[in-house]
Amino acid sequence: xxxxxxxxxxxxxxxxxxxxxxxxxxxxxxxxxxxxxxxxxxxxxxxxxxxxxxxxxxxxxxxxxxxxxxxxxxxxxxxxxxxxxxxxxxxxxxxxxxxxxxxxxxxxxxxxxxxxxxxxxxxxxxxxxxxxxxxxxxxxxxxxxxxxxxxxxxxxxxxxxxxxxxxxxxxxxxxxxxxxxxxxxxxxxxxxxxxxxxxxxxxxxxxxxxxxxxxxxxxxxxxxxxxxxxxxxxxxxxxxxxxxxxxxxxxxxxxxxxxxxxx
Amino acid sequence: xxxxxxxxxxxxxxxxxxxxxxxxxxxxxxxxxxxxxxxxxxxxxxxxxxxxxxxxxxxxxxxxxxxxxxxxxxxxxxxxxxxxxxxxxxxxxxxxxxxxxxxxxxxxxxxxxxxxxxxxxxxxxxxxxxxxxxxxxxxxxxxxxxxxxxxxxxxxxxxxx
Numbered sequence: 427x428x429x430x431x432x433x434x435x436x437x438x439x440x441x442x443x444x445x446x447x448x449x450x451x452x453x454x455x456x457x458x459x460x461x462x463x464x465x466x467x468x469x470x471x472x473x474x475x476x477x478x479x480x481x482x483x484x485x486x487x488x489x490x491x492x493x494x495x496x497x498x499x500x501x502x503x504x505x506x507x508x509x510x511x512x513x514x515x516x517x518x519x520x521x522x523x524x525x526x527x528x529x530x531x532x533x534x535x536x537x538x539x540x541x542x543x544x545x546x547x548x549x550x551x552x553x554x555x556x557x558x559x560x561x562x563x564x565x566x567x568x569x570x571x572x573x574x575x576x577x578x579x580x581x582x583x584x585x586x587x588x589x590x591x592x593x594x595x596x597x598x599x600x601x602x603x604x605x606x607x608x609x610x611x612x613x614x615x616x617x618x619x620x621x622x623x624x625x626x627x628x629x630x631x632x633x634x635x636x637x638x639x640x641x642x643x644x645x646x647x648x649x650x651x652x653x654x655x656x657x658x659x660x661x662x663x664x665x666x667x668x669x670x671x672x673x674x675x676x677x678x679x680x681x682x683x684x685x686x687x688x689x
Numbered sequence: 690x691x692x693x694x695x696x697x698x699x700x701x702x703x704x705x706x707x708x709x710x711x712x713x714x715x716x717x718x719x720x721x722x723x724x725x726x727x728x729x730x731x732x733x734x735x736x737x738x739x740x741x742x743x744x745x746x747x748x749x750x751x752x753x754x755x756x757x758x759x760x761x762x763x764x765x766x767x768x769x770x771x772x773x774x775x776x777x778x779x780x781x782x783x784x785x786x787x788x789x790x791x792x793x794x795x796x797x798x799x800x801x802x803x804x805x806x807x808x809x810x811x812x813x814x815x816x817x818x819x820x821x822x823x824x825x826x827x828x829x830x831x832x833x834x835x836x837x838x839x840x841x842x843x844x845x846x847x848x849x850x
Contacts, residue, residue, distance in 0.1 A: 427709045428709070429707055429708060429709050430708050430709060431708055432691065432708030432709075432752060432754045434754065434755075434757070453752075453755075456750060456751060456752070456755070457732065457750060460711075460732070460750045460751070460752070461731055461732055461750065463709070464730065464731070473708065473752075475752075475754070475755055477755050502744075523821065524735070524820040524821025524822075525745060525799070525802070525803075525818055525820070525821060526735060526738055526745045526746050526747045526799065526821045527732065527747070527750075527821060529744040529745060529746050530746050530747075530750065530751060604733075606820075
């Protein structure tokens with residue numbers, strides 16, 4: 427690993443100020459960034475650890491009934507807090523990596539990294555979450571901007587993520603057993619005014635909404651509505667773990683499993 | 690170089706580290722606590738699991754400075770002060786839960802937290818809880834039995850299938 431200066435500010439303002447320096451990089455839970463640094467795939471001049479910024483941690487509700495999760499809240503803490511409240515979110519958080527990884531990895535770090543196989547982007551998109559940063563609010567639909575790319579500007583930090591609570595939700599994950607990321611993951615969220623289906627792990631562009639499934643499930647919420655349906659393989663990822671056609675098939679299967687799990 | 694201080698196994702410890710020094714390197718090289726192992730160095734294998742502020746973490750995937758002022762427990766802090774084995778360590782011995790022993794420190798640290806969070810886990814829950822700990826002797830069967838036994842549950846006699 428290349429050397430860097432390590433800073434651990436105690437407030438959001440100090441963190442934002444430190445990040446304004448050339449070459450500075452935010453460090454959340456580090457479960458992706460530290461392995462990346464070890465592989466010398468990144469060379470920040472300074473790492474700004476957000477570990478000491480208490481205002482970025484915790485879960486509460488806002489006056490619209492949304493669940494607001496601080497960016498530095500770990501997957502493990504979210505899984506425990508959401509159990510029995512938002513089934514899909516609890517299940518998703520509780521299946522990321524392994525227990526020790528869930529004790530460090532954070533929702534904000536995952537969303538900011540936007541790995542095309544990460545789980546959180548699927549929940550954020552399907553629930554219609556709002557991502558609040560230190561300067562503005564961004565709708566999930568406008569946040570994800572292709573593989574490892576988001577609408578965040580240089581030096582902009584996620585502060586919290588606000589999730590509208592669906593009537594029913596579930597996450598179907600087909601795990602890539604070595605990396606524990608999703609080979610395909612599908613989040614289904616049923617709201618009073620419609621159903622949203624977000625797919626991760628499958629596309630070269632990262633997370634995407636599967637509109638045909640949303641329309642079918644909006645008309646009739648049940649696995650019968652999805653009989654024989656899969657998205658086209660065009661634009662889907664193909665690698666040693668699965669061809670685009672295989673992933674397209676899995677999207678259909680995992681969506682049906684998620685819908686079945688909603689019952 | 691910046692100073693780092695933490696309470697390790699109940700004792701205040703400190704040292705100079707680089708920004709890039711991993712917690713596991715500070716423990717092993719800075720403090721001489723070589724019971725914590727580095728198996729893969731890519732956060733897969735769990736041989737390096739320690740407790741930081743009461744939570745199991747992979748010490749190869751956290752910087753020493755992130756654990757500044759934290760309470761850290763390593764495998765060296767698990768046995769009694771006179772060297773007598775803890776109940777979990779005894780269970781590993783009694784149920785042949787180790788072969789070469791390389792993964793054992795991480796297995797013990799993970800198993801302790803597993804039972805702290807779920808006192809009577811099912812076999813499936815034990816296996817799920819061990820997802821981030823690899824045993825390259827592939828001795829999982831006895832590790833699972835070890836943990837079930839340590840939880841005070843009856844363990845099935847191993848059947849030959």
